[in-house]
Each structure stands twice: as C-alpha cells, then as structure tokens.
Amino acid sequence: MNKDAFRQGLFIVAELSANHNNNLDLAIKTIEAVAHAGAHAVKVQTFTADSLTLDVNNEYFGPRKDGLWQGWRLYELYRQGALPSEWHSTLQKVATSNGLIFFSAPFARKDVDFLETLEVPIYKVASPEITDIPLISYIASKRRPIIISTGMADEEDIQLAIDTCNKAGNNDITLLKCTSEYPATPDMANLLTIPDMKQRFGARVGLSDHTMGYIIPIAAVALGATVIEKHFILDRNLGGIDSAFSMEPTEFASMVQACKEAYLALGSITYELTERNRLRRRSLFAVEDIKTDEVFTERNVQSVRPGHGLHPKYYYDILGKRSVRDIDKGDKLSMKDLNDVKS
Template sequence: MISYFGIHMAHAIKIADREIGLNHPPYMIAEMSGNHNGDIGRAFALIEAAKDAGADAVKLQTYTADTITIDHDGPDFQIKGGLWDGRSLYELYEEAHTPWDWHERLFKKASDVGISIFSSPFDPTAVDFLTALDAPAFKIASFELVDIPLIEKVASVGKPMILSTGLADLGEIQEAIAAVRRAGLEDFVVLHCISSYPAPADNSNLLTMPHLGETFNVLTGLSDHTHGTSVSVAATALGATVIEKHMTLDRNDGGPDAAFSLEPNEFRQLVVDCNTAWKALGGIHYELKDAEQGSLIFRRSLYIVKDIAAGEVITSEHVRSIRPGYGLPPKELESVLGQRARDSIARGTPLAWHHLV
C-alpha cells in the first residue's frame, strides 16, 4: 500500500470485525477513563452513548491505585500543577480507576449494545485479567510506553495493540516498537499523543504522525487531549487510522477527565467530521469528476462578440474569451485571429473551426 505521503505503509489490521487502515474510515475510540465517576450505571450509559455517537470502541483503563502506585505522602507522590494540582497519585487513581469487578459486566453491556470494548492494562495482573475476558485488543498508555516488560507481555498475547507515544522521544518509541515486534506481533497502531490535560492545539505537531509511519512502517493515529474536534479532523487528513478521544456524559458533572472530554453530541460530530475528512482524501485523481460535469459549460471559450461578414478578417474586436464554454478553447485565440470568416457570423455565436476559411 502507498500512503498519502508516498511512503510504503503497514498492512491493515483488524479489531473484532473492523478493518483498520488507510483504506478504511478512522477507527473511533471513546475513552471512558474515570468519567464513570464511580457509578457503574453511568459507565453503562457511556457505553450506550458511545455506540449512539458512532464510536467503534469504548476503552477502559484497568488498574487499581495499588497496582499503579503506592499510598505515600512523600513529595514524589504529590501532583504539582495542572488539572490535578495538590492531589496525591494514590488519591487520584483511587478515584479514577474502574473497579475490576465491573469489567465483566461492562464487557457484556458492550456486547449487548454492539460495540467493541477493550482496555489499557497497567501491570501484568491486568494483562492476565483482560486476557481472561477475551479482550479483542490492548492499549498501551503513554506513561507506560517505557515499561518494556509490560509491552512484551501484552504483545505475547497475540491480540492487536495500540500504543500511545506521549512523553516519549524517538528512541523510546523505537524501543517500544522493537519490543512488540520481538514478540512476533505486527498488528499494531502507533498513536501520536501530547500528554497534557488538556493539550494546547498549537503543541500538537501533527506532522510527527506521518513521520512515525514512514520511520517505523506502521499505521498511525492520534490520541487527542485537545479541546474540541479540529485537531482530530486535521489528523485524519494526515492519514490517521485511529482517533482516540475522551468522552463524558456531561462535563458539568465533573470527574477527573471531564474538562478535556467530549459530550455525546460532540463525539457524534467528531465521528461525522473525521469520516468526511477521510472521504475527502480520496486518491490522486486529475480526471473530470462526476460532480463537475454540470460545471463544464461555465468554462471560458471563444465567442463572436461583434457581427462579422462572410470573408471578413477576424480581429480581436470580433472574438473574445468569455463564458460559457461552448466555443473553441481560449488557447486557440492566436490561431483564429487573422483568418477569414467562411460565412457571416452573428454576435453571440460560439466560434468553431468550421466558421473559418
């Protein structure tokens, strides 16, 4: 396959029954994260809303406060600045985590609704847990991209993987991709990501995304933490095959990720706009398009703009390039000037070769 940037790209992959690749609309992931606000009913409603909005998948995060950090009041474990300033890591993750005893019910709910569901594991026990649930894919979060043993364990399961690259430099991305490939897995997508919450649009540097694709011969996409939908649409125009965006039922309800999440109607618009951007890409095509056929008559062409008698020499007073397009092409003007009219020609006649001697 050749990408929009003229580079050889990775083969398409499949999550559940959905093909992912440049020849398919972007795979749209609604990230639930902690936006369930500790209420499984809200989690169920988010799954339904994601399906209604046109998402291809809902993504969870599978950890507990104890599997991702420790309960410690030292300065290393306190968040300084940003959306969660002043909170401890343990406190934040205790609030935001999705209880493990919900997972089976959430997977069943997604199956009933007809939407794929998978998760980001944050330690080996989460990998085993999700494998037992027959998750159709795995996501490596940006902060875990440097955890090579975790990546190797996930890759060894053999399911498709999605890897986010926020915070990582080129060398770290290379190490993570190498770890996946060492395990024999080629069905993966690498997401460009800015790990800021929210992320400023002018920090997005979306041109990094096709460079990742060219450098590592992988499918690429975007994990988007900016406000709104514009950055995701722009990424689609640059060849993103996966778009991941946080979703909440209502930002006014609060929650750890609500401030940079889309509400259902906004996510629905995201899906529409990204699909439109993908369709607009098309291919390299210079032939007349079907939609253009009716506009051909409005091109310029050569018309007689002053009555001319039979045998008279045609000058620039007699012929001009004007609309519509029924006459000779304007490029023939120099060839026409100085020739004689075969018969009289009335003003408003599209000029043709048979009019000339």
C-alpha cells in the same frame, strides 16, 4: 467484532477512563451515550492502584505539587480511577449490543491475562507505559492490534516499542500522537509530527487528544490521522478526576461528524476534469455575426463562458484567418470554421 472495522477509514474511540465515578449504572449509561454520539469504540483501562504505583508517602509518591490533580497521591488517584474488574464483562456486553468495539489498556501482565478471557480485539498502551518493555512484549505476544500513545516518548522510545512488538511477532501497530497534559492547549499539539511519524515509523498514526473542543482532532485528520481518541463524560458537572478535559455527548457527536467530513474531504489525489466543469470554463465564441470569408478579429471573437467552443489557447492562431461559413453571434467556434490561409 468486525475485524476490518478498525482498519477501514476513520476510527473514533471514546475513552471512558475514570468517568464511571465508581458507579456501574453511570458507566452503562455513558457507554450507551457513546454509541449514540457516533463513536466506533469505547476504551476502558484495566488496572489496580497496586499495579501502577506504591502506597508510599515520600518525595516520589507523595501528593502532587501542581496540575489538575494537585494534592493527590498517585496511589489515591489510581484507586479512585480504577474500573472494577467485575464490571468489565457487563460493560463489554453493553458496548457490543450497542454496536461498539470494546477494548482496554492493561497495565500489568495479570491485566492482560484477564482481558484475554474477554477476548478483547485491541490493546492500548498508555503513554507512561511506553517504557515498560516487558509489558509491551507480553501484550504484543497476544497477536492482537496494538495502539500505542506516544505522549511521554522520544523517537528512540517509540522505535524501541515498535521493535519490541515486531520481535514478539506483532506488526499490527498504530501510534497515537499525544500531548500528556490535562487539559492540553493547542500550541502543545505539534500536529505536524503526525505525517512525520507515519513516514518515519511506517505505522498507522492517529491522535489521542486532551485539548478542549475538537479543532485539534479535525486538523489531525487533515494531516493523516486515522484514529481519534477523546475522553467522554455524560456531564462535566458530575465531577471526577478526568471530568475537566472530557467531552460531553453533544460535543463528542459534533466532533465525530466534523472529523468524518474532514476525512471524506481528503478524497484522493486527482487532477481529473469532469465534463461538467469543462463546460463551465471559457471558450471561443462569435460575439458578432460573421459572414463566409470574413476575417476573424478581436472584435468578432472573444473568450467567454461556457466551454462549448474552441479552447482559448487557439485565440491568436485564428485571428486573421477567414471563416468558411456564416456564423451567427453566440455560435461556438471550432477548427472546422477556419480557412487556414490568413488574410
């Protein structure tokens, strides 16, 4: 990858997640559509159900009682969503051949070791894994940029994750403001946390968004987010465990364009006045013919557009003074036109 691509300007990531629906051809077509929609990167997840939870049916690991995945046991959910390891290399090649950066979120040391064989350029730490300090330490030790979602973290958790990365010799950290609800609603976003995170933790900050639409990403960019991550699917009608809160290609493309425009609109802090705008302002002009030695009055001098004449701040200074020349109606005034002696 171009190692600077991740750090230059706005970086937009399409999350494949479980939207491959255990179909390699679908996964390939999805990544091709990601590229066409204008993303900079595609992110996958590298795990097995056994690396995330236990195949046990009790009060802790039994069917979920509410939410989007109500009735699913965690083990079944993760087994359904896992991306086969043997697909990674193929999907990486598809991504890179389409100009995308391909990276992943690992969930165990063996996943990290596997991803190292693919030389992925970035690692992602998912929100639930922010407390897995041994895993974060191991990821950080690979000295690659790390993106950390914070949807299930408090301030202490975030600082501990950062300290862990730093201790492992890795300071290349991006924090993602995240609301870990599926789907999330706008009132849950609390986007004012973004500039606070940037200042509080001294890290690059972005957004991992699970709301519908792209209003929240645009607002996040306006508040300083430089990484935007959204789930991507070819068609929500395909179904699947992540389909309900994923963006279709045309929606994603619209988001990319809107976020790029919002980022461009940020510009820089400037109070510079262009010559074009200076000349569009008001200035002092003669609004009647004025003869030599005639007095400047409220009747024959006014502040009007455009700005070629004397600055209006001199209006009261010139009233009562006499003209040193004949001035036609519509002529701009200058200090050279004034006799310093008032009548």
